[in-house]
Amino acid sequence: MKKKRTIGEWARSRDGQKFFVITAFMIVPLVLLFTFTYLPFGEMVGYSFFNMKYVGARKFVGWKNYIKVFQRDDCFKALKLSLYYMAGSVVQLLLSLYLATILSFKVKMGGLFKGLMFFPFLINGIAIGFIFKFFYTRGFVFDTVLQWCGFRLDSLPYWLRDQKINNWSLVGTSVWRYFGQNMVLFIGAIMSVDNELYEAAMLDGANRFQQFLYIILPGIKTIIVLNVILSITGSLSAFEPPYVITDGANGTGTYFVIMHEIAHTQQKVGLASAMAVVLLIIIMIATLLQKLFFKYVFRSAEDEDKRASLKRERRLARYGSEKGGNTL
Amino acid sequence: MNGRISDIRKLPLTILKYLSLCFFSFVAVLPVVSCFITAFKTDEEYQSTNVMTLPKNWFNFGNFVQAFQKANMGRAFLNSAIILVFVLVFSVFIGTQLAYVLNRFAFPGNGLIRSLFLFASLLPGVAMQVAVYEIMVKLHFINSIPGYIVMMCGTDVISIYIYIQFFENISNSLDESAIVDGASYFTIFYRILFPLLKPAIVTSCILKGVGTFNEYYAANLYLQNKQKYGTVATSLYTFVGPLGSKYNLICAGVIIALLPALIVFITCQKQIYSGLVAGAVKG
Incomplete structure (x- = not known):
């Protein structure tokens, strides 16, 4: 009886209330996080050691699936396609940085230009797939525009079929979709740089390029680094353009497209899980290395600043003492 | 001169x-x-x-009418609207409550929970679906719109960061004076803090809304009966196959499907831009 009252008291106290609110507010998101992220993650690691389908018997095969990932022609080698996407993201980054810089200064109809270039980001992937199947079809949109520019139709390749060019065509759609979004991010970052800095630079007679190099670039360093990290992980897991446009045909199947095909069409769940785990590990290592790298670069830059200022102080002190000595 | x-x-x-x-x-x-x-x-x-x-x-407008009927777009728009509304309402409640607890209370495990959510955002969705599929089957969530909604709420991380960031800028003295007045934590959250969160909620709803409306990989995987459970994004799949070269029809379908995004974009351009920027600085 006595104990029960103390529990009741505790429940009415601040501590008890705190406990209730923490539990009540966290239980749903944590259950969801567990069910749709950590449980499948754990199961996936488990699956990767089995020869299995979604239904039916499963057989333990040890590391065989992992060995297959590295041996099969279609699995690990597909990762080299991500180099195309990395190259694309470099172009995308530079292009959006250039356009963002232009649009951050006074431009007539800037809002319109910004809107037009941003809109592709809001279109859903399937629609983009159809738009570009149409765009690249022989004699259709892209070919017509190139003919306006003086190219002859016979000299143009089949954009989605020719293995020399089709991966670039797909990377192009990805750049098309995201450069406006990157640009908007960069504009946001540039706008948050202190306005007085530009005014001071103007007064000092700095030209646009110098302003970009010495004010804008350092000011938006963080967001650029973030985008570089995102684009490298994004390139490794490139999926949408080949999935919706070519379905991975003619040598455009990236790692994830092949994984999807193995998991859901061939139903080799064990092998697909092993592929997923391998790529997750690669992505994690890449993210970690990049974080460390940028940390190191930034820290050493800061250290240099500190060292330089220390040196300056010492020199000043020496100068001061020498001068003092002289007057004495 | x-x-x-x-x-x-x-x-x-x-x-x-x-x-x-x-x-x-x-x-x-x-x-x-x-x-x-x-x-x-x-x-x-x-x-x-x-x-x-x-x-x-x-x-x-013949193509538009035909595309609308062939792809069963009326149904698709209805499904997409239902999914959108429920996902947004749920994830606003879940996200703001979680952010409130993580930001305002120091308790053992707070840091761990934050890093669990952060780590989850690193896992690429497509890879995870290999195993999520099995769980969806076990939960009888295949061909179930409520099931799809629950899954979409469970895989949302970025908006939590937007809320936490926003909470950091709301002074703790508000909470404290309410506590002195004897208000419970639930009252503090719903009566005082929740209304203040409005700008953050608008921001995350726009981001999440665009993402949900355009999501097609999971929708394609889990809402397999396209006639009944198709969303605007997946209903376009109807045009793959026999209609694959009738581009005037397909293009009409594409234009119909991107119309909602266009309208939202024209009406709240500013919020979309600021929402994106706010969502990106989380790291």
């Missing part, structure tokens, strides 16, 4: 500036505009004219 000289000197740069803006705007718009043009062409016109030739009749 001086001004004019510098204007003349700047002229090439100005030309270059507008030239590049025009060029890249053209590149961004061209694929969509060519679709728009084609959507108005009759079958005969589509076969006989070049794709970039303008249609004879800008009021030929």
Whole structure:
């Protein structure tokens, strides 16, 4: 009886209330996080050691699936396609940085230009797939525009079929979709740089390029680094353009497209899980290395600043003492 | 006088500036505009004219009607609207409550929970679906719109960061004075803090809304009965296959599917931009 009252008291106290609110507010998101992220993650690691389908018997095969990932022609080698996407993201980054810089200064109809270039980001992937199947079809949109520019139709390749060019065509759609979004991010970052800095630079007679190099670039360093990290992980897991446009045909199947095909069409769940785990590990290592790298670069830059200022102080002190000595 | 000289000197740069803006705007718009043009062409016109030739009749809505019916778009819009509303309402409640607890209370495990959510955002969705599929089967969530909604709420991380960031800028003294007045934590959250979160909620709803409306990989995987449970994004799949080369019809479908995004974009352009920027600085 006595104990029960103390529990009741505790429940009415601040501590008890705190406990209730923490539990009540966290239980749903944590259950969801567990069910749709950590449980499948754990199961996936488990699956990767089995020869299995979604239904039916499963057989333990040890590391065989992992060995297959590295041996099969279609699995690990597909990762080299991500180099195309990395190259694309470099172009995308530079292009959006250039356009963002232009649009951050006074431009007539800037809002319109910004809107037009941003809109592709809001279109859903399937629609983009159809738009570009149409765009690249022989004699259709892209070919017509190139003919306006003086190219002859016979000299143009089949954009989605020719293995020399089709991966670039797909990377192009990805750049098309995201450069406006990157640009908007960069504009946001540039706008948050202190306005007085530009005014001071103007007064000092700095030209646009110098302003970009010495004010804008350092000011938006963080967001650029973030985008570089995102684009490298994004390139490794490139999926949408080949999935919706070519379905991975003619040598455009990236790692994830092949994984999807193995998991859901061939139903080799064990092998697909092993592929997923391998790529997750690669992505994690890449993210970690990049974080460390940028940390190191930034820290050493800061250290240099500190060292330089220390040196300056010492020199000043020496100068001061020498001068003092002289007057004495 | 001086001004004019510098204007003349700047002229090439100005030309270059507008030239590049025009060029890249053209590149961004061209694929969509060519679709728009084609959507108005009759079958005969589509076969006989070049794709970039303008249609004879800008009021030929036949393709739109046909595409709307063939892809069962009425149903798809209804499904998408239901999914959108529920996902947004749920994730606002879940996200703000979680952010409140993580930001306002120090308790053992707070840091761990934060890093669990952060780590979850690193896992690429497509890879995870290999195993999520099995769980969806066990929960009987295949071909179930409520099931799809629950899954979409469970895989949302970015908006939590937007909320936490926002909470950091709301002074703790508000909570404290309410506690002195004897308000419970639930009252503090719902009566005082929740209304203050409005800008953050708008921001995350726009981001999450665009993501949900356009999501098709999971929708395609889990809502397999496209006639009944198709969303706007997946209903376009109807055009793969026998209709695969009737681009005037497909383009009409594409234009219908991107219309909602276009309307939202035109009406709340500013919020979309600021929402994106707010969502990106989380790292």
